[in-house]
Amino acid sequence: MKRDFLFALYQTPRGKLLQSMEASYLKRSITVSCKQTQLQIGGLGWERDFVDCSLYQNYLILDAKRLGSAEALKVTAKAYSLPIQTESMDLVILPHLLEFDAQRFRTLREVNRVLKPGGELVMLNFNPFSPSVRFQFVWDRKLADSWRAHFISRARLLDWLKLLNFEVLNTVEFGLDRFTITHGQFRTGYPSLLTMAYGVKVVKRQYSLIPLAAEFKRKAGLATAGVGVENRLPNY
Numbered sequence: 001m002k003r004d005f006l007f008a009l010y011q012t013p014r015g016k017l018l019q020s021m022e023a024s025y026l027k028r029s030i031t032v033s034c035k036q037t038q039l040q041i042g043g044l045g046w047e048r049d050f051v052d053c054s055l056y057q058n059y060l061i062l063d064a065k066r067l068g069s070a071e072a073l074k075v076t077a078k079a080y081s082l083p084i085q086t087e088s089m090d091l092v093i094l095p096h097l098l099e100f101d102a103q104r105f106r107t108l109r110e111v112n113r114v115l116k117p118g119g120e121l122v123m124l125n126f127n128p129f130s131p132s133v134r135f136q137f138v139w140d141r142k143l144a145d146s147w148r149a150h151f152i153s154r155a156r157l158l159d160w161l162k163l164l165n166f167e168v169l170n171t172v173e174f175g176l177d178r179f180t181i182t183h184g185q186f187r188t189g190y191p192s193l194l195t196m197a198y199g200v201k202v203v204k205r206q207y208s209l210i211p212l213a214a215e216f217k218r219k220a221g222l223a224t225a226g227v228g229v230e231n232r233l234p235n236y
Contacts, residue, residue: 003042003100009136014176018196021179022124023049025172026093029122029201030056036090039114041079041107042097043068080106084114094123096197099151105160112164117206121166126151127173127195154198166202173198 009015027050032038037058040047047069053059054071061068062075062082077083080103092111098104111121126133128151154171161168170183173195 003096005137006096006100007045009133012136014132014196015136017177018174019046020049021174022095022197022199025174025179025181025199026050026095026122026124029093029120029199030091032090032120034058037088038091038093039084039089040068040072040093040095041082041111042095044095045069047072079103080110082110082114086113087116087119089114090116090119092119092121094121096124096126098123098157099126104152108160108164112166112204115204117204119204120169121161121202121204123157123200123202124197125154125157125199126197128153130194130196133196154200157200161200161202165205167205169201169203171198171200 010019023046030038030051034055035058038051038056038060040059040061041063043061043063043066045067047053047059047061048071051059051069051072053069058073060073060075062077062079064076064078066074066076068074075083079097079101092115094107094111098107101107115121128134133151158168170181172179172181174197175194176196
């Protein structure tokens, strides 16, 4: 499915409302220091609604078509093969990318690779059970590669994140007129039919195994009675 569907949806009245709610949520989600490094995979064009690139000078947008705010640093590359050093990013944002990514599993592994331990990941996805999203997809089917959409349910996405040792900080549901945030829960249930999209914010946990050294006990030595006694006896 082509990402053009996303930008076509943003031009509709409901899509414009969704865009404003997502911008508000992303603005609240960027809580890292200005000196830290942030990566957004997939340009939107309205990044200034949720991030001040003059303040966050290390804000990087990676997009194969160089989409995104002109004020941000740009990298042209594929999401499943990031030209970024391992464990170098403090925050990664995936705004409606996995639905349109045929290599979504490789992309998630790459995101996990470039994130620092304790780094945060923010994701936005469409609700596959939303009638309005499905209707828009069928209406704009010419923007898709096939009749079958690749929308991802929240339950499936959370299962993938669990396998990568991510811990949920909050989840959000974007309704028709407002969004609801739930903190610190792995909500695996399905969003409401009135929910157009959902978001997930997780943190990367890295657990180190502490090797247990084998403890060797010294065996007690056995002494033979009478050994060396003759040498200590006086000669008569």
